[in-house]
Amino acid sequence: MTPIDDLLAQLQRDIPLYGHHTAAIGFKQALVARLGVRQAHGPACAALQLPAMERLRRLPVTPLHEAARRHGLHLHTLWPGGQAGTLPPLQVVGERDDSPRTVTDRAGYLSCLDEVEVRGRSELLLWREQVLHDVEGDEARRIRDQFSFDPQVLHAEDGHWWVMDSAEPAPVIEEAFWLGGHHAHDFGHWLTEYLPKLATALLAGWPGGMPVLVDASAPATVREALPALLPPGTPVQLLPHLGRLRVRRLWCASNVSYPGYCPLLSAPEDMDRLLSPPWRLARLLGVIAAAAERALSRPTGIDRLYLARRPGRHKAIVNHGEVDEVLSRQGFVRVLPEEHPLLEQLNLVRQARCIVAPEGSNALLSFFARPATRLCVLTSPYTAPLLDLGGAARERQLALTLLTGPCVADGSALAEHPFWRFWSDYRIDPPALARFLAAWETGT
Structure with missing residues (x-):
């Protein structure tokens, strides 16, 4: 041994x-x-x-915005950050645990830095013997972020990370826009993180015409849709898992929220620290919605849309068959979004006037709908982490209601954890859903 x-x-x-x-x-x-x-x-x-990581270095960590302000080749600030606002309670039918919360926004900007090394499926930007981190204030400390989630980080100390990489020169390209990171395989993060970064860059006047670096693990529907959302003549370049590149001029947009590497959440109030201001996200979603509509806007004939979740995944509706039956009787057309290209997903959403979706990426997709669309999100009673999405719905002028049902794992050790219980499977009561839809239809 x-x-x-x-x-x-x-x-x-x-x-x-x-x-x-x-x-x-x-x-x-x-x-x-x-x-x-x-x-x-x-x-x-x-x-x-881990391939080609024979070198270990203890590197200082520098906030991305600070490096851009002091040494950037370009910096366009859209908003400075620091604006506070209140997230009011959600419109909920059923049990809930949300209450009003105050949140503060982050800076929105587009920057360009010289000689930056990147890797596929890693968040690290290695620049001038430093790690650049899109962090503001004490947000990483407040959620007790675990930076060793990143494959390049062996150990993190206060202000310094032990980074594993290679002393061999990386392949070099002249210029690129960075749209990669360790969450890039997750469709939901594309809706709340990467597409908003693209929208930030477009609002800041990024001209395109250079490669957009995207992790090869990104969902196929996203990879296929990106060319239509980018400026003309802008190619998409895929980075393989942990593949290296050195970019002489790397363009980066700030994140509208701080999703963290892997937050160490151990108390119910910790979940509040992941909430983000909705007024910025809503604006950025509108930019992507407009770009998608220019690329694909055709009648679908589906006025009542059910964005179903494939059985067997986390946060499952355990009695999904009964839910499908109730929705079918009310005239909702069941669609599995992942079976359609992203532009067609967005088109389905923008053509519908009433949308039902389980909490998760399907519900996030609904936020690209047109103003005045009615949206019902099915979820567990753990509604506090959804407060910012409720605010984004109001900013997008969507009529959002959450319909909740009990978790089937309540009482287990997993269900007691304030973070993981949010991912529990749950049950939706069919009569309650039918009553809600009937009242929804008549506006009562």
Whole structure:
């Protein structure tokens, strides 16, 4: 046996439960605690199958906006950040746990920096022997962010990260726009993070005409739609998993919210720290909606749309068959969004006048609808994390109601955790749904 066999065994047990990146956090932490940072480097690369990461460096972390202000080749600020606002309660039918919250927005800007190294499926921007981090104030500390979620970070200290990379020169390109990161495989993050970044760049006058760097793990529907949303003559360049590039002039847009690497949330109030101001997100969604409508706008004949979730995924409606039946009787057409290209998904949403969707990426898709569209989101009673989406719906002039049902995992250890319980499966009461739809139809 080796000194870390038990850690390797735990890693293999954790990967199916939490996913590779999340499971790697505990493995890296335990490895560093047992061996020390430098001695943990080799075993971490071997166990996590990290290519071309033979070099380990302790690098200072610099906020992206600070680097852009002081050293950027270009900086266009759309709004300075710091504006506070209140998220009022949601319109909810059923049990709930939301209450008004105050949130503060982040700066919105487009920047360009010289000689930046990037990797596929990594958030790190390596620049002048520093790590650039799109962070403002103490937001990372407040959510106790775990930076070792990123495959390039072995260990994080206050103000410095131990970064694994290669001393060999990376392939060089002259200019590009950065639209990658460790959440790029997730469709929901494209709706709330990456497409809003693109919208920020377009609002700031980014001209296009250069490669847009996109992680190869991005959903196919997104990759196929991007050319229609970009300025003419702007190619999409895919970065393979952990593939390296050095970009002589890298354009970056700020994130409208701080999604974190992997927040360590352990109390109910911690969820509030992930809420983001809706007034900025709503504007950026409108930019993408307008671009999509120019690319594809045709009648669908579907006025009542049900954006269904494929069975077997997390946050499942366990009695989805009964829910489908109720919606069908009320004239809703069931659609699985992932079976359609993204532009067609957006077109379906923008042609509908009444939309029902389970909480998650399907509900997020509904926020591209036209003003005055009625939207019903099916979800569990844990509604507090949805306060910002409720605010975005108001900004987008959507009539949003949440219809909640009980979690089927209540009482389990998972359901008691303030973060993971939000991902629990739940049940929607068919008579309650039928009553709601009847009242919705008559406007009562």
